[in-house]
Amino acid sequence: MSYPDYSLRELIGFIKAFVDERNWHRFHTPSALALSAAIELGELLELFQWRSEEDVVDALADNKFKESLSQEIADVLIYLLRLTDVAGIDPSAAIIEKLKKNALKYPSKEWRGRAPNKTRTDR
Numbered sequence: 001m002s003y004p005d006y007s008l009r010e011l012i013g014f015i016k017a018f019v020d021e022r023n024w025h026r027f028h029t030p031s032a033l034a035l036s037a038a039i040e041l042g043e044l045l046e047l048f049q050w051r052s053e054e055d056v057v058d059a060l061a062d063n064k065f066k067e068s069l070s071q072e073i074a075d076v077l078i079y080l081l082r083l084t085d086v087a088g089i090d091p092s093a094a095i096i097e098k099l100k101k102n103a104l105k106y107p108s109k110e111w112r113g114r115a116p117n118k119t120r121t122d123r
């Protein structure tokens with residue numbers, strides 16, 4: 001199924017409408033949303049558990065696996081977007097600012113083709 005290319009603001013609006021219709025606001029505290037995002041990320045990781053990189057490539061050719069992955073990605077994103085809304089964070093600004101910070105931390109001239117985690121000495 002194909003959908004329009006919704007903006008983050010529109011998607012947050014759809015999520016908020018879903019919550020409004022069910023009167024679930026009181027359950028959506030920042031910590032509950034952060035925990036829920038982590039739990040859903042665990043479900044996503046479970047799809048990759050015990051699979052080699054080759055197995056994952058094969059699995060991605062399978063529509064059933066891809067549908068499961070798509071649903072878990074959606075679960076994680078929904079909770080994180082909802083968290084940005086509840087916490088008063090602009091997700092576009094947060095991403096752009098973080099990319100700018102990462103660009104300074106990992107200049108492409110120095111880091112092109114190198115994995116940051118392999119040479120990381122500080123946190």
Ligand SMILES: [Mg+2]
Binds near residue numbers: 040
């Ligand atoms: Mg899930």
